[in-house]
Amino acid sequence: MIPTPTARSDRKRKELVDAAYQRLASAGFEGLRTRDVAGAVGVNVATLHYYFPTKEALIRAVVGHAMSRFASTLSAEGTPAQQLRAHFAGLRRLVRTEPQLMAVMGELALRSTRDPALAAILRQGDDAWHAWLLRLLGPAAKDGALPAGRNPSDVAALVMATLRGLYMLPPESRNPKRGEQALRELERSLGI
Amino acid sequence: MIPTPTARSDRKRKELVDAAYQRLASAGFEGLRTRDVAGAVGVNVATLHYYFPTKEALIRAVVGHAMSRFASTLSAEGTPAQQLRAHFAGLRRLVRTEPQLMAVMGELALRSTRDPALAAILRQGDDAWHAWLLRLLGPAAKDGALPAGRNPSDVAALVMATLRGLYMLPPESRNPKRGEQALRELERSLGI
Amino acid sequence: MIPTPTARSDRKRKELVDAAYQRLASAGFEGLRTRDVAGAVGVNVATLHYYFPTKEALIRAVVGHAMSRFASTLSAEGTPAQQLRAHFAGLRRLVRTEPQLMAVMGELALRSTRDPALAAILRQGDDAWHAWLLRLLGPAAKDGALPAGRNPSDVAALVMATLRGLYMLPPESRNPKRGEQALRELERSLGI
Amino acid sequence: MIPTPTARSDRKRKELVDAAYQRLASAGFEGLRTRDVAGAVGVNVATLHYYFPTKEALIRAVVGHAMSRFASTLSAEGTPAQQLRAHFAGLRRLVRTEPQLMAVMGELALRSTRDPALAAILRQGDDAWHAWLLRLLGPAAKDGALPAGRNPSDVAALVMATLRGLYMLPPESRNPKRGEQALRELERSLGI
């Protein structure tokens, strides 16, 4: 089937968003240039502005893309314990197969200080993540899988903080082996 | 005593570094401008370049400043458990009294992807932090203060990852209450 | 009767010219954009370029439109004195009902410095206007309606200069009441 | 005497304003480019922006320059009739020696439709011009130099409208001889 004009146009939009996403991951907001993004897709800068009126609009689209990529990690099946394990495994895999995502999330998080709209979006994602973890940790607490006396909500917050610390800040800034250590220890403390 | 030329010169260097540090915290690398830094100190941009040949050189000095500020958190006295408690309390206080430091550390961490020299410096700090925690957690493990079977080195890595996640990424990107929850849970899990 | 393709095509051309005319009046050459003109008619910019190969061609058409609108003021009936009075009244009315025309004429006049072809067209209009006034003022001079010793050609030139000064330069640049004063005084000096 | 830095800086500012003034006269607002202005002075565009933060600021300075040039025509000595004659002669000379001024005034007048601040400035100039003419025409009316029954204020308004029509719209848009005719006739009607 020949793609309709709209479909082709949609594809180019996505290509541009993806190119911007890649550049944001590799160069940061500091080094994000519309010309580079356009060039990566093989089009003129003016074409980029045909699809996105401003750089800001492009960035918003990248934010949406990153958030949806991140959200995809939260879908799983099986028992709560299995899902939790799958979540950790999924993140590990994601970091290996698409390290850009975490770099982008880190950039977005840092930028949220100066961009209230972005902050709101990130907080929404944060809430969704917490709610999702809570659904898994609640039953685990009843089963006794979670050490007695631990509040599932607090545990979820701890898990999130740790995973952020591990993944949203680049491994280059740490001793490489320490990431694996921390993750293992976190899993152990959750009994998974 | 009248400050010698060198002493006065040193003071101006420090003023410039501090101004750059503040701007980096508030505007990020993305918004760091030499003119603003010079302006904050009340001197001409050209003067800034007299003290720091390039923007890069200024940034290096800021890195040094931030690292030494951070290292100062690691000095403490008392029993290991007391020191650990003091470390957490110190970080909490630091975040309140000098929130810029963590913002700067986050910016530096993200930048380390594109700046091997910076990455090396951050890794050194990381190692020092880990060693310092290990000195506190080792005895704790022997005392049984740490739950049985937990490897002090892994626990230290977990602590570091969590604190990074909590402090080096800005609170704007999270649900505000979740930070305190995570920190409490971390302390609880360490038995402090 | 269904309009033939050519008739429909002609109508669209006119719509575009009129839209360009309106934009020229309100935004000046400085702010005249082909996209805006096309948008005002509800068509794509490419469609505009189907009818007018270049922006210049569109402008030429606007010039023609403006000149013909202006020429329409010169048709009148009655005695010379009546016609002269009607001319003044017509201009007054025109300024009220179609202020764009004078704005456009002003823009064109200013542009004529850099556009010899336009200058030639305007001079033609100028000559026609002068000839027409002369036809009215000549008899008036013989009747003694014009003060003795006044050369009708010179008087016509004076009338034209004054009306240009009053109408082709926007009222915003003057004290508003001064326009009516000048016009009244001009009429009085002509004995009408 | 060696010019102080400020004096040299002032000179460059003036050079830039003058270059902008010339470009505005020759190319209009439509064709006014900061790069051209800078180039005419032999400096980089960035230098232009060192002196004038925005193009608008430069334009404001040009407005001030043009207004003061224009105001200089209003200073004269002698009897009212002599001054009036000198005013006309001065304008004639100005048009010959500095035709740019009138072109610029025309551009400013046209722009005043879209620039309220500019409109206010032009109206001030208009008021000053009217007041000045009134001071000359009032005595003339008493002397009987002005035909009986003519209101000096109205006559002044007529003079201004005519001179605007003659000078602020470029001669290219008219039959060249008509300008001189109109001016002569105006002078004759004023008895000078």
Add this chain to the structure above:
DNA sequence: TATGAATGAGCATTCATTCAT
């Protein structure tokens, strides 16, 4: 030491124009 003045290279954005469909 300090600065006013200057700049090259670059940046996001604009705009008339083109062309395949």
Add this chain to the structure above:
DNA sequence: GATGAATGAATGCTCATTCAT
């Protein structure tokens, strides 16, 4: 006839850096 998509060449403005004084 009409349009969505694309672009080359600007355009106003920025910024780290240089240099004569």
